[in-house]
Amino acid sequence: MSKKITPAAYDSKIEGNVTFTKLDTAINWMRSNSLWPMPMGLACCGIELMATGASRFDIARFGMEVMRFSPRQSDVMIVAGTVTYKMALAVKRIYDQMAEPKWVIAMGACASSGGMYRSYAVLQGIDHLLPVDVYISGCPPRPEALLEGLMRLQKKIETEESVVEQKKELLKELSH
Amino acid sequence: MTSSNAVDKIETKFQDHILDKSFFRGELSLTVDKLKLVEIMSYCKDELLYDYLVDITAIDNLGIDPRYEVVYELYSYTNSCHLRIKVGVDEADREVSSVVDLWPTANWHEREAYDMVGINFSGHPDLRRILMWEGYPFYPLRKDFPLAGKASEMPDVAFSEPVPLEGGPFVTCPSSDATDKREPRSREII
Numbered sequence: 153m154s155k156k157i158t159p160a161a162y163d164s165k166i167e168g169n170v171t172f173t174k175l176d177t178a179i180n181w182m183r184s185n186s187l188w189p190m191p192m193g194l195a196c197c198g199i200e201l202m203a204t205g206a207s208r209f210d211i212a213r214f215g216m217e218v219m220r221f222s223p224r225q226s227d228v229m230i231v232a233g234t235v236t237y238k239m240a241l242a243v244k245r246i247y248d249q250m251a252e253p254k255w256v257i258a259m260g261a262c263a264s265s266g267g268m269y270r271s272y273a274v275l276q277g278i279d280h281l282l283p284v285d286v287y288i289s290g291c292p293p294r295p296e297a298l299l300e301g302l303m304r305l306q307k308k309i310e311t312e313e314s315v316v317e318q319k320k321e322l323l324k325e326l327s328h
Numbered sequence: 329m330t331s332s333n334a335v336d337k338i339e340t341k342f343q344d345h346i347l348d349k350s351f352f353r354g355e356l357s358l359t360v361d362k363l364k365l366v367e368i369m370s371y372c373k374d375e376l377l378y379d380y381l382v383d384i385t386a387i388d389n390l391g392i393d394p395r396y397e398v399v400y401e402l403y404s405y406t407n408s409c410h411l412r413i414k415v416g417v418d419e420a421d422r423e424v425s426s427v428v429d430l431w432p433t434a435n436w437h438e439r440e441a442y443d444m445v446g447i448n449f450s451g452h453p454d455l456r457r458i459l460m461w462e463g464y465p466f467y468p469l470r471k472d473f474p475l476a477g478k479a480s481e482m483p484d485v486a487f488s489e490p491v492p493l494e495g496g497p498f499v500t501c502p503s504s505d506a507t508d509k510r511e512p513r514s515r516e517i518i
C-alpha cells in the first residue's frame with residue numbers, strides 16, 4: 153500500500169527531532185510558502201494588486217507579502233493590467249532578469265487576453281511573450297480572486313518534481 | 329481682454345495670413361498660414377498673454393485637401409480666455425514648425441502628434457515616438473489605419489499583430505432613434 157507523503161509542517165512538539173520527507177516535497181514546501189511577487193502593475197488591475205497587499209486582505213497570511221521591485225529577488229511575476237506593445241518590451245525584459253525558478257500570473261482580462269482593448273496598441277494576452285502559470289479572470293479581479301490565484305499557484309508548485317526531473321536528465325545524459 | 333479682442337488684434341496684425349475664422353458655441357478658432365505659425369504664436373504668447381498651451385492635436389481629414397490639420401489650444405491665465413489656432417498640413421509636405429521654444433510643454437504634445445498622425449515638427453529638439461516604440465512603421469490615428477492594427481515586426485525587438493475583433497467594434501451608431509435602438513450594436517469595420 154503506498155502512502156502519500158504530505159508536506160512537512162512546523163510542529164513545535166517535534167522541534168529538534170528528525171522529520172522524514174522527500175527532498176522534492178521539502179523544496180516545494182519552502183518555495184510555495186515564500187513566493188516573492190514582482191508587482192507588474194500596469195493599469196487599473198494594479199490598484200487591486202495594491203489592495204491585496206494592504207491590511208484588509210493581508211497577503212502576508214500566505215507568505216507572499218514580500219513584494220520585490222527588483223526582478224533579481226522575485227519568484228512570481230504578477231502581470232496586473234493592460235500590456236501595451238511598448239510596455240511589453242519592458243515586461244519581457246524584467247521577466248528575463250528574474251532568477252529561476254520563476255512563475256507568471258496573468259491577473260485580469262487585459263493581461264490574459266487583451267481584455268476590452270481590441271486595438272492596435274495592446275498585446276492580446278501576455279502569454280504571447282511569457283509562459284503563464286495561472287490566469288485570473290475579472291475586470292478587475294477582486295483581491296480574493298488574486299489570493300485564490302496565488303493559492304492555486306502554490307498547489308501547482310507542490311506538484312513539481314524538480315529533483316526527480318534533474319535525476320532523469322542526468323540519467324539520460326549518462327546513458328548517451 | 330477677451331478672446332474676441334485677441335482675435336481682432338491678430339487679424340489686424342496678420343491680415344493676409346488668417347485663412348479662416350470660426351465662432352462656435354462661444355469658442356473662437358483661427359486657421360492661419362503654416363509659414364507664419366511661429367510668429368503668430370509668439371505674438372499670442374508675448375503680446376496677448378496666452379501663457380498656457382493646453383494641448384496640441386492633429387486631425388486627419390481623409391479625402392479633404394489639405395489632409396491634416398494641427399490644432400493648438402491656448403489659454404490665458406491672465407485674462408481667463410481660450411483661443412484655438414489651426415494650421416492645415418498637406419500630405420506631401422508634413423512639416424510644421426515646432427513651438428517648443430515658446431511653450432516647453434509642446435515637446436510631448438508634438439511627439440504624440442508625430443507618433444499618431446505623422447506630422448513632422450521641424451525644430452523639435454527630440455522628435456521620437458512617444459506611445460509606440462521606435463521603429464514602428466505606421467501612424468495609427470490616421471483614418472486609413474484599421475482599428476485592429478496591422479502586422480509589424482522588428483526582428484528581436486518587437487512585433488504586433490492585428491487583433492481579433494470578432495464582430496466588433498461595438499459602437500453606438502449616431503441616430504435619432506429611440507434609446508433602445510441606440511444601444512451599442514456590432515458594426516462591420518470597413
Ligand code: SF4
Pocket residue numbers: 195196197198232233234259260261262263267268290291292293
Ligand atoms: S482587466 Fe479591467 S481592471 Fe484590469 S487592467 Fe484591464 S481594464 Fe483595467
